[in-house]
Amino acid sequence: MAQDPIFAPISKRSAALPDALKLPPVAGTSDTMLEFALRQRLAPTGMPEHALGRMETLVLQLARAQNGSAIEFDLLAFDSPQLVVFAADHGIADEGMSSMAPTMTEQMVMQLLRGQAPVNALAALHGFDLTVVDAGMAKPISAPGNTKLRGSLLLRKIAYGTRNVLLGPAMSTAQAVSAVHAGMDVVRHLPGNVIALADVGVANAVSASLLLSRLCGVPLVDAFGRDETEASALDDTHHVQRVEKLSAAAARHRNAIGPFEALAALGGFEIAMMTGAMLQAASERRVVLVDGYVAGAAALVARGLCPDVVDYLVFTHRAADAGHRLLLIHMQTQPLLDMGLRIGQGTGALMAWPMLLAAQSLLER
Structure with missing residues (x-):
């Protein structure tokens, strides 16, 4: 029996990309000599090899990312760190796929702009500049009047939410290309060499689950599984109905098997923009902090x-x-942390930021 293409390795799937899609070149960071030298610097006297465990791995990754010039690498430098939160709505939310009302996307964005979200406190603590990007919210949004903004609002709306994937592809090819390019453009115009990427959007975990299933062959029942909190709040029948709807959506778009094809058919505008943002940031050798499940889907x-x-x-x-x-x-x-977070918006990324500062300090001793 022929293998379902959904479960084929990603490297063997169709790699055809639209001619209009222009991706930046990204250089790999492998450097054996640099790693050897840094391990020697990090090794505590008299301690066993790899005594610092995964912290050593983090230091080496950061050093390789910043070792892109002719100047010999010495210390890690983090300049003007940025937090970018991409916001969008999803047509599949109309199918009752989330416990949150569709209007919550707008409410969460306003909380961010007013400085009322938990991540605002963390951004202020760690010196991150906050930018909220309207990637495709269902309603027009503008900066709140008579209120001091706690971040910048960028309007990069592709459309007023994606289409319902049960009825058709989430995005047209042109929309997906535009969203990826918009994410690249957002990064080009931001300063610094560290960028945290996060998201806001009701039912965006549905798109993340569909992409994980399609690109990695994970059964939808696992990709869209429930955590302990959801298991106690949602009865089994309701959850089974949701999984059945996702299965129907996946079947409808069974031919979208390449990464870009799957993004257009099953993804969201914020996921597409984060994809472009990651590629652009990597091409500029910026360190990219990936926050949560939806940003992880963009990384896929x-x-x-x-x-x-x-x-x-x-x-x-x-x-x-x-x-x-x-x-x-x-x-x-x-991941650096496992805190059981269910909030998104970059909260986990900024909670992990002290780990990067610790990595920086280890090379300064």
Whole structure:
């Protein structure tokens, strides 16, 4: 029996990309000599090899990412760190796929702009500049009047939410190309060499689950599994109905098997923009902090388009989403933190930021 193309390795799938899609070149960071020298610097006197464990791995990754010039690498430098939160709505939300009302996307964006979200406190603590990007919210949005903004609002709306994937592809090819390019453009105009990428959007975990299933062959029942909190709040019948709807959507778009094709058919505008943002940031040798399940799905797509992008991606935490654990396994990485977060918006990425500062300090001793 022929294997279902959904379960074929990503490297063997159709790699045809639209002519209009222009991706930046991304250089790999492998450097054996640099790694050897840094291991010697990091090794505590009298301690066993790899005494610093995964912290050593993090230091080496960061150093390789920043070792892109003719000047010999010495110390890690983090300049003007940025937090970019991409917001979008999803047509599949109309099918009752989320416990949150569709209007919550707008409410969460307004909280971010007013400085009322938990991540605002963390951004202020760590000196991150916040940018919120309207990638495709269902309603027009503008900066709140008579209120001091706690971040910048960029209007990069592709459309007023994606289409319902049960009825058709989430995006047209042209829309997906525009969204990827918009994400690249956002990064080009931001300063600094560190960027945290996060998301806001009701039912965006549905798109993440569909992409994980399609690109990695994970059964939808696992990719869209429930965490402990959801299991107690949602009865089994309701959850089974949701999985059946996702299965119908996946079957409808069974021919979308390449990374870009899957993104257009099953993804969201914020996922497409984060994909472009990751590729652009990697091409500029910026360190990319990846926050949560939805941003992880963008990383899956970015890896499919350019495998070397993973050299620049720091997976900051493992979210409560059941599928996120599987996604991290397929990315062959371990996150810095596991706090059971269910909030998104970059909260986990900024909680993990002190780990990068610790890596910086280890090379300064």
